[in-house]
Amino acid sequence: xxxxxxxxxxxxxxxxxxxxxxxxxxxxxxxxxxxxxxxxxxxxxxxxxxxxxxxxxxxxxxxxxxxxxxxxxxxxxxxxxxxxxxxxxxxxxxxxxxxxxxxxxxxxxxxxxxxxxxxxxxxxxxxxxxxxxxxxxxxxxxxxxxxxxxxxxxxxxxxxxxxxxxxxxxxxxxxxxxxxxxxxxxxxxxxxxxxxxxxxxxxxxxxxxxxxxxxxxxxxxxxxxxxxxxxxxxxxxxxxxxxxxxxxxxxxxxxxxxxxxxxxxxxxxxxxxxxxxxxxxxxxxxxxxxxxxxxxxxxxxxxxxxxxxxxxxxxxxxxxxxxxxxxxxxxxxxxxxxxxxxxxxxxxxxxxxxxxxxxxxxxxxxxxxxxxxxxxxxxxxxxxxxxxxxxxxxxxxxxxxxxxxx
Amino acid sequence: xxxxxxxxxxxxxxxxxxxxxxxxxxxxxxxxxxxxxxxxxxxxxxxxxxxxxxxxxxxxxxxxxxxxxxxxxxxxxxxxxxxxxxxxxxxxxxxxxxxxxxxxxxxxxxxxxxxxxxxxxxxxxxxxxxxxxxxxxxxxxxxxxxxxxxxxxxxxxxxxxxxxxxxxxxxxxxxxxxxxxxxxxxxxxxxxxxxxxxxxxxxxxxxxxxxxxxxxxxxxxxxxxxxxxxxxxxx
Numbered sequence: 121x122x123x124x125x126x127x128x129x130x131x132x133x134x135x136x137x138x139x140x141x142x143x144x145x146x147x148x149x150x151x152x153x154x155x156x157x158x159x160x161x162x163x164x165x166x167x168x169x170x171x172x173x174x175x176x177x178x179x180x181x182x183x184x185x186x187x188x189x190x191x192x193x194x195x196x197x198x199x200x201x202x203x204x205x206x207x208x209x210x211x212x213x214x215x216x217x218x219x220x221x222x223x224x225x226x227x228x229x230x231x232x233x234x235x236x237x238x239x240x241x242x243x244x245x246x247x248x249x250x251x252x253x254x255x256x257x258x259x260x261x262x263x264x265x266x267x268x269x270x271x272x273x274x275x276x277x278x279x280x281x282x283x284x285x286x287x288x289x290x291x292x293x294x295x296x297x298x299x300x301x302x303x304x305x306x307x308x309x310x311x312x313x314x315x316x317x318x319x320x321x322x323x324x325x326x327x328x329x330x331x332x333x334x335x336x337x338x339x340x341x342x343x344x345x346x347x348x349x350x351x352x353x354x355x356x357x358x359x360x361x362x363x364x365x366x367x368x369x370x371x372x373x374x375x376x377x378x379x380x381x382x383x384x385x386x387x388x389x390x391x392x393x394x395x396x397x398x399x400x401x402x403x404x405x406x407x408x409x410x411x412x413x414x415x416x417x418x419x420x421x422x423x424x425x426x427x428x429x430x431x432x433x434x435x436x437x438x439x440x441x442x443x444x445x446x447x448x449x450x451x452x453x454x455x456x457x458x459x460x461x462x463x464x465x466x467x468x469x470x471x472x473x474x475x476x477x478x479x480x481x482x483x484x485x486x487x488x489x490x491x492x493x494x495x496x497x498x499x500x501x502x503x504x505x506x507x508x509x510x511x512x513x514x515x516x517x518x519x520x521x522x523x524x525x526x
Numbered sequence: 527x528x529x530x531x532x533x534x535x536x537x538x539x540x541x542x543x544x545x546x547x548x549x550x551x552x553x554x555x556x557x558x559x560x561x562x563x564x565x566x567x568x569x570x571x572x573x574x575x576x577x578x579x580x581x582x583x584x585x586x587x588x589x590x591x592x593x594x595x596x597x598x599x600x601x602x603x604x605x606x607x608x609x610x611x612x613x614x615x616x617x618x619x620x621x622x623x624x625x626x627x628x629x630x631x632x633x634x635x636x637x638x639x640x641x642x643x644x645x646x647x648x649x650x651x652x653x654x655x656x657x658x659x660x661x662x663x664x665x666x667x668x669x670x671x672x673x674x675x676x677x678x679x680x681x682x683x684x685x686x687x688x689x690x691x692x693x694x695x696x697x698x699x700x701x702x703x704x705x706x707x708x709x710x711x712x713x714x715x716x717x718x719x720x721x722x723x724x725x726x727x728x729x730x731x732x733x734x735x736x737x738x739x740x741x742x743x744x745x746x747x748x749x750x751x752x753x754x755x756x757x758x759x760x761x
Contacts, residue, residue, distance in 0.1 A: 523586065
């Protein structure tokens with residue numbers, strides 16, 4: 121019975137190929153749009169998630185305050201208000217698991233005939249822990265290197281590639297500001313940060329070495345930035361208040377005086393960016409869904425025309441014993457076949473387009489099985505929903521009226 | 527003959543149509559009983575109500591008032607699906623315009639009532655083939671209706687009407703679109719099936735055709751004006 125109905129539906133659709141094809145095109149475009157939009161939206165979400173994960177979780181940065189000379193304000197981290205002792209004090213707070221004072225800037229790296237401008241980060245070993253950064257070859261430097269200001273460096277993947285090419289950087293000596301540094305390790309790749317900066321284009325050296333040999337600082341022990349990692353998401357508000365109170369006390373700021381430091385909650389920034397991306401992909405999905413809806417209405421339109429055209433045929437079928445459900449299922453089946461075939465073609469085209477977008481623009485696209493299933497279910501649903509009214513109209517026809525229809 | 531089962535019994539059957547000029551009575555109270563195995567021709571000029579009557583007999587249309595018992599069942603008490611089952615199994619229709627489905631092979635056309643009855647594919651095909659052979663068109667089983675002549679199409683329609691072994695065949699002007707020679711062939715088929723015990727009721731306005739029946743019922747202005755036995759199988 122079902123096989124017969126399938127064959128019949130096939131014949132009916134084949135009788136007007138152009139029309140069937142155009143009806144299907146509505147579904148193809150709708151599903152294709154949904155698939156592409158979802159692939160791009162989910163890709164963006166994935167990229168943001170990756171950046172957040174690569175940044176490290178539950179992070180604050182504390183920046184030293186600004187200063188003003190003759191009306192010119194330096195901006196954050198301009199004044200040397202933070203020092204290593206502040207960092208050590210923060211480390212004692214409850215809920216804080218990693219604290220790393222940081223002094224960073226862009227400097228030229230030289231190895232043999234190659235040179236490369238890169239971010240030089242002077243910090244302590246805690247920095248790698250806070251950022252969840254691994255060393256893929258060689259070994260990280262330790263606290264003793266910081267104490268004795270040794271000239272060792274960890275190079276990021278991008279910096280390593282540009283300076284050393286195919287050579288293994290471990291054990292080689294590079295120069296920063298004329299000072300030689302021995303590369304002790306190569307960092308694992310982290311990819312882009314949320315603002316699109318290449319996190320692998322970096323060199324990490326001991327904080328003390330950085331201050332003495334690379335950046336130079338008028339005040340020993342002062343740092344521009346302290347990276348703080350809280351134990352958990354829940355601990356962050358407490359830690360934030362704790363740091364503020366601690367630093368105000370240490371800097372002897374009285375009631376009513378402004379903070380001489382800035383705090384930024386990186387995780388919150390990341391969360392809001394993730395939220396933005398989610399909203400964007402929802403919006404894209406919603407827009408694409410509209411085209412699916414339009415495709416569905418196209419199916420309904422054509423099925424209504426088809427029912428009218430085939431009124432006489434319906435009458436004949438009723439005269440020889442077709443029940444309401446026979447006619448209903450016949451037309452419903454046609455609508456479902458059109459929408460599912462359209463969906464399948466749309467799926468293939470959508471995936472193809474998404475891959476093309478990826479190949480051409482390098483944009484991250486994610487095609488999940490779940491999205492594909494949802495698209496299929498929605499298409500079948502659209503077929504049933506928009507096919508039902510015309511099919512019911514056909515099934516409810518009066519046999520004698522239908523037979524008389526010319 | 528008198529003891530045989532009554533297939534059709536109508537009493538005071540009225541059908542009126544709503545028109546812009548008010549209700550138009552097409553049937554004004556018809557009484558008729560047809561027993562199993564009868565061969566009845568319904569005659570009358572156009573507008574006499576014979577086609578309306580035929581549509582009511584075929585459960586395609588519902589009467590305004592009056593009773594209709596088909597094979598002992600009160601048709602008025604049946605719902606749409608029950609009527610469909612009745613049209614499927616108890617009645618076989620033959621129309622003036624053949625009414626084959628143009629996109630289906632002859633075999634599929636003949637088998638369609640079996641599809642609605644829920645018969646499986648293999649027995650369905652065997653039965654359809656058998657009926658096509660019976661009307662002499664077995665070799666065209668896979669052809670489309672447009673590839674054969676009108677007379678042949680009507681034979682296929684008769685095969686379709688008989689495929690579910692109905693008690694009753696209703697034919698509305700079955701030879702209206704055919705030449706006289708072909709008409710005779712079609713009437714021979716009806717005679718043959720009637721002799722096998724199937725009740726045949728046909729509408730015609732041609733006396734030649736009506737003479738094949740053993741009983742002639744004449745309609746005029748929505749009433750039966752004569753009802754008489756004839757020799758039957760005249761030609």
